[in-house]
Amino acid sequence: MDLMRKNKTSKAPRGQTLLKNVSKNRTLIWMLVIPVIMCFVFCYIPMPGVIIAFKKYEYMKGIFGSEWNGFDNFRYLIMSKKLWSLTRNTLLYNIVFIATGTVFQVGLAVILNEMLHVKFKKISQSFMFLPHFISWVVVATIMLNIFGDHGVLNQILSKLGLESVSIYAYENASKWPIVMVLLKLWKGAGYGSVVYLAAIVGISPEINEAAKIDGANIWQRIWYITLPSLKPTIIIMTLLSVGGIFRGDFGMFYQLVKGQHLMESSDVLDTYIYRTMMSTSNMGWSAAAGLYQSVLCFVTINLVNYIVKKVDPDYALY
Amino acid sequence: MKKSFWKKLAALTLALIMVMSLAACGNSGKQNDTGGGIDAGEDNPGGNNGISEDSPYRDKGFDLSKRETVVMYAIGEKPTDMDKVMEIVNKQYMEPWINTTLDVKFLSWGEMGDKYSLLLTPEGDQVDLMYTSSWCNYSSEVANGGFKELTPEFLQKYMPYSYPIQAPISWEQVSVAGKIYTIPKNNATFNTYNVFVVRTDLLDKYGDFEINSWDSMKKALITLAENERANGIYANGQRGTAEFADHLWWQNVGAEPLASGYAFMYYTHGSEDLPDWDKDVFYKFICDDTLQLYKEMAEMAKAGVWSPDRINDTTDAVDNFKSGKVASLIWNASAPTAGQDMENAGVGTYDVFDVTPDAKAQRGSYADDTVAITAKSKLPERAALVMDVLKGFDEVNNLVVGGIEGTHYIMTEDGYRQDGPDAANYNWGVWAWGITGKNSPSSYNPDPRQNKFAEICEPKEYAPLASTFTFDKTKVEAELAVIDGIVGEYEQSFNLGLFGDDTEMKYNEMVQRLKDAGIDAIMEECRSQYEAFCESHKK
Structure with missing residues (x-):
């Protein structure tokens, strides 16, 4: 191997090989230009602004001219005495979302792949994708019209002479974590399955055919061929999701659970920060909250990546 | 050699990124000059150029x-x-x-x-x-x-x-x-005084109601809830952030906000004098009257006066009243107008009631x-x-x-204004709230119910001295934000009576959390500012 590399290098200088590779993959490189620019503009250029978290920001003095105030901007987060419960809520919700999401997304991808009837497959796929395009505001309204006091469900129950129920009642606050998980799955599982579906399509049909000839049934093929082939994709997708594990889905938590009486079980970092910021427009505080979440996410993703690297270096992100 | 080239390139790129980032996020830090402004010097010969002969700003x-x-x-x-x-x-x-x-x-x-x-x-x-x-x-x-x-x-x-x-x-x-x-x-204006506007076509079906107190209003609301909920009509809609409580209850109890925009309050005892801090000033969310209010709300919620999902429902209570989905509205001078709109839409009839006849009425803060x-x-x-x-x-x-006189509004001979033919395209006060002048004409409507609000407020107008007190939150900004966050977790739910039988328990929990988060320090800061204010007003 080393010998081959040496030979290659001796044949063509490194710079030339690079140029050759660039010219060979120029279409791919062109395709990469826009995402790289986007990433640079939106992720790297604003990065120095993070110092607002340590400053008493004043408009006319600007980000760099405003006075430093140490960790003062973090005080309100600590003073609330909710930091732990908020962080825990955010983390637990996201762990459940990622875990259930992955299982359902992979499951749906496998089912879609095994469907033989093309029309039925396409219709099912469309129905699975559709919820992804509905905003949480609309989902909240749909929920209210089905499960609310005058909603469809209660109308049916009253027609049947049964007692009405409301998931918005204070007594039912403890059931909201389940409601959230179900809604998140309903909204995201179909769309999330696209990546896995693409990965399944990429599996060489020869392997499946060989297994078929060897007498493997559908379950065996899924278990021994499809799922192991999806392993790298699953790990990468999970690692990417872990990158945002301390960020709550604000749209969902805010729109679905406007009721503060349901908050004990649904207050996450993002909703708390929003609530606090509504009474003030302190940019230093917002930056401090954002930095807190980013640092936690950074530590977590490094930790998870480290573990994956230890177990199987091939699957690590970096 | 090659390695150092790539290293140099990487370093250069990194430097470029940093420079661009600083340029993008930074600002010159220079204070604005007022170069485009005007020099008000008397000896400015060209000062009148560009303005008309009859400009009131000529020769100024x-x-x-x-x-x-x-x-x-x-x-x-x-x-x-x-x-x-x-x-x-x-x-x-x-x-x-x-x-x-x-x-x-x-x-x-x-x-x-x-x-x-x-x-x-x-x-x-x-x-x-x-x-x-x-x-x-x-x-x-x-x-x-x-x-x-x-x-x-x-x-x-x-x-x-x-x-x-x-x-x-x-x-x-x-x-x-x-x-x-x-x-x-x-x-x-009297924008903080609230009245009760109710659909009389519904209420009259269930008896003769004399509404002149909190309890008589509550009785009417519960009666409406018992009879109209089955028809899909709620007795009350709860406006905005469910601040029903905020206005009418404190009006009923005789308390006013101490500093506009904050939750410090004081009992007025019907007087314009500065309140005694120790006896009269309190934090709105820590007070026996607050708990009493929340219990009242829980009672009405239990009776189904408003929708139990009101908090999750984004529909506008005023629109709901106008379209007949709710039977009453508690609001300021705008409530009778909403009643008129409802009546004009052919939904029902309305009347305006003063629930707190003994309360004084203060004009809202200019702030x-x-x-x-x-x-x-x-x-x-x-x-x-x-x-x-x-x-x-x-x-x-x-x-x-x-808007334009004759088009958007019409002036009557006695100096009142009425809606003009195109009033809908530029309603009086539609956006320029912060500009309203001293001599802004009052509205007049031939319907006596539309003038009832002014008739209720004007005879009992008073101007408490404390209305000029302002609070500077700089020293306790963080504590105040945390406190507001905690209040934000409970307020609407309490105002809608959603905690039911647990109201008192949840109230005590909120009070404890407010105390833990430093409400005493905030009150102490407010007290020192208030005392300084009182001192300055004694002089």
């Missing part, structure tokens, strides 16, 4: 020779006839009088939370005048240095017509730590609607002149606030 010592555009931001949606009105404002007044074009832009309610602060950053678009109020970021933007400090000298000089007629109390109400950062409206000159404005003097034109002359003020 202003150099108005250069045409400038002043940009003002208002909150809400642009009225249909805005351009028509602004054309007259600019062509007849702004341009000939002060050689300035006024450009009014709107920040919609939806955008307010996200964009308001961004508009004040020096990097953004031109913004010279900005709507602000005790409920719309005033104190926090002052802390961020978003608004220009307005000294009495500046105001006297650049607002020569409106400053002398501005209510002196209004300046006190907008001052933060003794300094003024905004120009308040000059017309305070509730103001317009500030932004710190980044390059034309602060010109912006002040624009405000002077808008507020110092009744004809201009009526035009901006109410």
